[in-house]
Amino acid sequence: xxxxxxxxxxxxxxxxxxxxxxxxxxxxxxxxxxxxxxxxxxxxxxxxxxxxxxxxxxxxxxxxxxxxxxxxxxxxxxxxxxxxxxxxxxxxxxxxxxxxxxxxxxxxxxxxxxxxxxxxxxxxxxxxxxxxxxxxxxxxxxxxxxxxxxxxxxxxxxxxxxxxxxxxxxxxxxxxxxxxxxxxxxxxxxxxxxxxxxxxxxxxxxxxxxxxxxxxxxxxxxxxxxxxxxxxxxxxxxxxxxxxxxxxxxxxxxxxxxxxxxxxxxxxxxxxxxxxxxxxxxxxxxxxxxxxxxxxxxxxxxxxxxxxxxxxxxxxxxxxxxxxxxxxxxxxxxxxxxxxxxxxxxxxxxxxxxxxxxxxxxxxxxxxxxxxxxxxxxxxxxxxxxxxxxxxxxxxxxxxxxxxxxxxxxxxxxxxxxxxxxxxxxxxxxxxxxxxxxxxxxxxxxxxxxxxxxxxxxxxxxxxxxxxxxxxxxxxxxxxxxxxxxxxxxxxxxxxxxxxxxxxxxxxxxxxxxxxxxxxxxxxxxxxxxxxxxxxxxxxxxxxxxxxxxxxxxxxx
Ligand code: TEU
Ligand code: CA
Numbered sequence: 001x002x003x004x005x006x007x008x009x010x011x012x013x014x015x016x017x018x019x020x021x022x023x024x025x026x027x028x029x030x031x032x033x034x035x036x037x038x039x040x041x042x043x044x045x046x047x048x049x050x051x052x053x054x055x056x057x058x059x060x061x062x063x064x065x066x067x068x069x070x071x072x073x074x075x076x077x078x079x080x081x082x083x084x085x086x087x088x089x090x091x092x093x094x095x096x097x098x099x100x101x102x103x104x105x106x107x108x109x110x111x112x113x114x115x116x117x118x119x120x121x122x123x124x125x126x127x128x129x130x131x132x133x134x135x136x137x138x139x140x141x142x143x144x145x146x147x148x149x150x151x152x153x154x155x156x157x158x159x160x161x162x163x164x165x166x167x168x169x170x171x172x173x174x175x176x177x178x179x180x181x182x183x184x185x186x187x188x189x190x191x192x193x194x195x196x197x198x199x200x201x202x203x204x205x206x207x208x209x210x211x212x213x214x215x216x217x218x219x220x221x222x223x224x225x226x227x228x229x230x231x232x233x234x235x236x237x238x239x240x241x242x243x244x245x246x247x248x249x250x251x252x253x254x255x256x257x258x259x260x261x262x263x264x265x266x267x268x269x270x271x272x273x274x275x276x277x278x279x280x281x282x283x284x285x286x287x288x289x290x291x292x293x294x295x296x297x298x299x300x301x302x303x304x305x306x307x308x309x310x311x312x313x314x315x316x317x318x319x320x321x322x323x324x325x326x327x328x329x330x331x332x333x334x335x336x337x338x339x340x341x342x343x344x345x346x347x348x349x350x351x352x353x354x355x356x357x358x359x360x361x362x363x364x365x366x367x368x369x370x371x372x373x374x375x376x377x378x379x380x381x382x383x384x385x386x387x388x389x390x391x392x393x394x395x396x397x398x399x400x401x402x403x404x405x406x407x408x409x410x411x412x413x414x415x416x417x418x419x420x421x422x423x424x425x426x427x428x429x430x431x432x433x434x435x436x437x438x439x440x441x442x443x444x445x446x447x448x449x450x451x452x453x454x455x456x457x458x459x460x461x462x463x464x465x466x467x468x469x470x471x472x473x474x475x476x477x478x479x480x481x482x483x484x485x486x487x488x489x490x491x492x493x494x495x496x497x498x499x500x501x502x503x504x505x506x507x508x509x510x511x512x513x514x515x516x517x518x519x520x521x522x523x524x525x526x527x528x529x530x531x532x533x534x535x536x537x538x539x540x541x542x543x544x545x546x547x548x549x550x551x552x553x554x555x556x557x
Pocket of ligand 1: 061064065101144164200201257259298333334335393422
């Protein structure tokens with residue numbers, strides 16, 4: 001319990017503002033809507049809200065393309081609405097984590113508008129401009145969202161780099177004026193009293209010298225920019241500089257979204273000495289159910305192997321212990337729904353398996369993140385068809401993988417999108433069974449999941465056995481029992497491909513966490529002390545060595 005930081009005991013609730021609550025009937029969630037729902041988040045017991053980007057943006061990538069960092073997207077409200085939300089959250093002892101998107105800006109940001117006017121403009125060097133090579137792109141990098149990562153600009157005859165969509169030009173962090181401008185902007189928010197930052201693709205800000213080609217996956221057209229760019233030569237210097245200029249000015253929480261980061265990198269980013277960040281979102285467990293054909297990347301519909309999942313999560317638990325700090329997540333606005341991916345969203349198993357997945361994650365060491373709707377077991381949105389999708393990643397994937405590269409067919413692709421697409425997480429929050437699920441009185445910006453009449457917050461709040469109250473209890477247990485924060489993690493039976501069991505061990509106490517990952521009745525024998533208490537379970541009684549479908553139980557002794 002000594003030296004435990006507040007964010008090590010905290011549970012974060014992620015709010016995707018566009019889809020949380022619409023207060024003015026325009027079909028888009030907004031800041032006033034979040035304010036109206038603070039009681040709900042307080043009831044759940046979360047300590048921190050992470051807000052996805054709410055800044056001015058042309059919304060080419062739902063707010064991850066920012067045109068003014070110090071202004072609020074008019075769809076969401078204005079700065080007074082933000083200030084009031086922050087105040088109201090603080091009144092409830094809920095902290096607010098802001099999304100920081102500084103690998104790139106929007107092409108509508110003033111910096112880029114000036115930068116693209118000419119080669120000699122004093123903002124030219126704010127971005128990454130290169131001459132064509134033999135009339136082509138400067139290197140082979142592909143964008144994360146399909147196609148080339150370079151866009152030719154007629155005005156000056158040069159290309160600019162965009163690792164994401166064309167409207168997201170990458171900032172040139174080598175330029176000290178860029179770094180200073182970013183730090184000044186961050187301090188604007190720190191001065192408002194926000195409680196920390198979630199840093200978008202922060203592992204990509206330092207590009208490798210000479211921008212070398214990336215490896216081309218078999219059957220693919222472009223080089224892997226993620227691998228080529230992640231953990232570049234100066235990223236740790238930049239973060240140390242950010243720590244000195246911004247982060248040390250208050251007791252803040254920081255989490256770096258870190259694609260392409262392995263254990264050794266993570267230990268550097270999130271080292272205990274707090275010279276850089278508090279923790280990172282690592283992606284390894286998110287890639288375990290990728291398509292075996294690397295050219296298709298994440299687009300696939302087979303479930304993860306439990307053995308692989310155990311191996312991976314346990315590696316992170318063990319290797320970061322005492323050196324750095326883990327973040328724990330099953331889903332977010334970029335990932336499908338946890339119950340559909342790691343549990344079983346068939347009606348008879350949805351509730352029990354959502355609780356199982358929650359138990360598995362919430363007894364690990366690290367800071368857990370709950371994505372809006374996860375706490376009521378919202379599922380993937382199988383009712384959306386190609387024309388219904390809004391997400392640029394999904395749209396481009398259809399366009400390239402089917403129409404252009406012929407790597408798959410439309411029907412298969414739709415299956416993959418139903419399993420993995422980002423819009424699964426982005427359909428509006430399901431509050432009740434009224435029209436549009438209580439999300440909006442207008443026309444929702446993205447089609448609702450058609451199961452909202454059975455799956456909604458109102459129903460969950462009325463049912464003492466609901467997933468909501470199970471999450472509430474998980475959060476309370478984490479606040480009350482230091483062993484969940486500090487205990488040593490020990491995986492049991494790494495070769496069991498049906499049950500994920502582990503122990504947390506402290507001086508005079510231990511927890512035994514048992515999770516049946518299947519829809520089968522199984523028999524397993526674990527050593528359970530005579531005096532053990534059942535801390536939490538998703539069934540009403542304990543049948544000892546018999547494990548019912550998706551049964552989860554945690555003993556304490
Ligand atoms: O995501 C970064 C990232 O790595 C994504 O490409 C992720 O792999 C992908 O969405 C999974 O399908 C962040 C944000 O979370 C995402 O919403 C943004 O689109 C992206 O950065 C660009 O800012
Ligand atoms: Ca609105």
